[in-house]
Amino acid sequence: MPAVDPTLAPGADDDIVHLKPPAPPEAFAHRQLKQGEFWQHVPAYREVPTETFLDHIWQGRNSIQTPDKLLETIQDLAPPAFIEDLREGFLRAPMSVRISPYMIANIDWSNPVADPIRTQFLPLGSRLRPDHPGLKLDSLHEQADAPTPGLTHRYPDKALFLPLDICPVYCRFCTRSYAVGMNTEEVEKVQLSPSPSRWAKAFRYIASRPELEDIVISGGDTYQLSAKNLRLIGETLLDMPNVRRMRFATKGPAVLPMKILTDHDWFQALVDIVTKGRELGKDVMLHTHFNHPNEITWITEQAMLRLFKAGVFVRNQTVLQRGVNDDAATMGLLLKRLAYLNVHPYYVYMHDMVKGVEDLRTTIQTGLDLEKTLRGTTAGFNTPTFICDAPGGGGKRDIHSYEFYDRENGIAAYTAPSVKPGQVFLYYDPIEALSEDAQARWRDPATADALIADAIRQATT
């Protein structure tokens, strides 16, 4: 222990006038992380020691993709009615299901219906709502802006590269449900399998566009790339003189933090690319995706510390979801907890307009209110920008920058002068959040069309 300066001990100097009352206990909640072998309350993990639970291969092998496997794992932790509800949800969901033992262990099984982690990963039939009439499957038009499969070039100087279509888990709310995960009863997917020949085409495109300085490598998920392929992609891009900035996007730290502690080849490949980038004067970062403070435990803390010490800096992107993180206390705790682990909260996204997840979406007004409450609670660089990724390919817009917002009928209209000049992009609040009268208007297609036409007119005059 370093010696503590006695003049800094509490109460050592009574000349100080405290204008602020002492911070209440809840001001420190972000420092209280789940400790110990917290997974052992799950019947299938009762005998699992720390060493096994931290093994990323064990986590992958024991991830859950079917209701039967879930039942086998949790046994009597959840009532039979919950399992039935889940079977119905699995059948009707557009996304395949995959959840890691780490996430299973972080669900509060005394109330799984309300649990924020259950809500994100395990669909319940009883919670499904009809889609909004404005919903589409590839709502961001990633395919329409793709010069070659798996590469989206929408913005002037940056591009999104999707080397593969698999993830360590599958999130119900995934924007890329058009491609990510296996085909389901509801959706046949576009194939984006890891393929060096497809990648070579994407690399040739990036090299042929000198204005491209910033490449986002997403997926799927870069966690699922082998160390060899991670190096191949990283080094190929770093060797291009035009590429100055790269981000590897992965849900991994939120759902499988132990990989950073136990997959040494993958960790080293990432560190080597970041280090090589630094030597070349190029910025390589990790972007991750935490949505709720319960996703962060002592294992996350150790993983983030390992990355930080190795010089890998991490930013976070959160998806705003009803019943998960749409209140200021939860979102505020998430931001403080991330900051405590040196992860910078970068964006909070409005939930994309994807199929089968109306129960998760919330209103633009909720986003506006949350932002107002949270700004000022902590450092500006730990205060995320609230974003609406405009459906139809307008790209990311600050939610405050709408041209027009009809709160009564739940229509926000955005323009994107530097991305798609002259176009209007609409985001719809979920129907359930509207008044009875407004809900009735949406039920009548002619009235709905008139509402939409009016929003476009108001946004452009």
Ligand SMILES: *Cc1c(COP(=O)(O)O)cnc(C)c1O
């Ligand atoms: C999100 C995204 C980017 C990166 O945007 P930033 O605002 O810089 O984070 C790049 N290309 C596409 C297609 C994207 O969706």
Ligand code: SF4
């Ligand atoms: S990890 Fe990302 S890409 Fe994969 S399912 Fe979740 S949101 Fe989609």
